[in-house]
Structure formats: C-alpha cells, structure tokens
Amino acid sequence: MTKTLVKPRPKVQAETKRPPLYKVILLNDDYTPREFVVQVLKAVFRMNEDQAYRVMMTAHQKGACVIAVYVRDVAETKAKEATDLGKQKGYPLFFTTEPE
Secondary structure (H helix, E strand, O other): OOOOOOOOOOOOOOOOOOOOEEEEEEEOOOOOOHHHHHHHHHHHHOOOHHHHHHHHHHHHHHOEEEEEEEEHHHHHHHHHHHHHHHHHOOOOOEEEEEEO
16 A cells, blocks of 8 residues: 655735725816815815815915825726816816826
8 A cells, every 4th residue: 555645735825916096186277266175175085174275275386286095996986076076166176096
C-alpha cells in the first residue's frame, strides 16, 4: 500500500481594490449670487457656513475649486443635484466631476 502525499494549498486571499475616486468641482460664473452658492454647498455637500464661503470664494477667485472627493456614483449624483438646484432658480451654476 502506497501513501500519497497531499500538499496543503496555500490560502489565496482575493485582493480587493478600492474603487477609483472622482473630484467634484465647482466652476465659477459671474451670474449666480454668492449667497446662493453658499446655500447649495451647505445643503448638498454638508458644509458649514465658513467652509462653504471659503470654497465659493476660491472658485470665484481661481475660476474653479475642488469641493470633495467621492466614488464615481456619489460624485456624479452630488454634482447633478447641486447643478439642478441652480437650474431650478434660473442660475448657470455648474458642478462637474473628473477622476482624481
């Protein structure tokens, strides 16, 4: 009778990748009131008054400002929601996303 040797298999752990992240960017325009932009930032991105004002001023001075970084679905949803709030009031407020 022969004995067969069985080698134990090494455990293979599946390597999970983190999903790619996307930046939400506020683009400056000369028509949307600053107070409205601050309201949108507070409502959609859960910023406090000071954070929202600083982000709005950065976009105003530099032409654009990265607001937050999320996974793709969340970033696109928040950008669309914020842009739609501006459209509802008749402003050309625009948020976009791009890969980080």
